[in-house]
Amino acid sequence: MTRVRVTAPRGRPAGGAQAAGVTGHPPAGSVPAGGAAAGGAAAGSGAGLRTAVDAREAAEESDAGQVFVQALIRSQLRLGIVVAAGFLLILLAFALLLGVVPGLAELRIAGLPFDWVLLGAGIYPVIGLSAWLYVRTAARNESRYRDLAGDR
Structure with a gap:
């Protein structure tokens, strides 16, 4: 190599x-x-x-090339904001679930408080899914940019 x-x-x-x-x-x-x-x-x-x-x-450096680059930057920024907002909404939904449903916070699963189990076992798959979706969509955005710019 x-x-x-x-x-x-x-x-x-x-x-x-x-x-x-x-x-x-x-x-x-x-x-x-x-x-x-x-x-x-x-x-x-x-x-x-x-x-x-x-x-x-x-x-x-051409005008069309500048438009393509700016469009790529905007689409990647938009993607990052959407993924972060979606993740934060799911995290907020977990917190609201614990606050709205009475007695859920006192519930124990295998000796552990339910809120810990929910955050420990429920949040990590959401993090992984968010990361996977982000990477997949960012790669698709860059592929579309390369197609538009005639870089292939």
């Missing part, structure tokens, strides 16, 4: 979409160790990886 040095592209803000790894591709100028670019071409020849990276950067 060869090592790859990942650096931020020059001329862009450090917090930009490319630097944050949104597109999932190496930044401009990064070449795999050993001096070979994609497809076995020599790094100095300008073929392979450099051509694809230059074409992608040119597309991102």
Whole structure:
């Protein structure tokens, strides 16, 4: 396995979409160790990886490319807010359930208070499901972006 040095592209803000790894591709100028670019071409020849990276950067710098990147950022932000709000609503529902149903907090299961069992055994599957949905949907958003940007 060869090592790859990942650096931020020059001329862009450090917090930009490319630097944050949104597109999932190496930044401009990064070449795999050993001096070979994609497809076995020599790094100095300008073929392979450099051509694809230059074409992608040119597309991102165009007006349409900027719109695509901004749409991706908005969709990922919206996804994060929806998943976090859904998780917090479920957590709030657990708390309301314990407060509204009389005697539920005093109930014991296997010697443990019910509220502890509910939070311990009930919340972790919700966390896992939220994380799985987030990752799946974020990958789908990025795939749609790559399709729109013509990056495949």
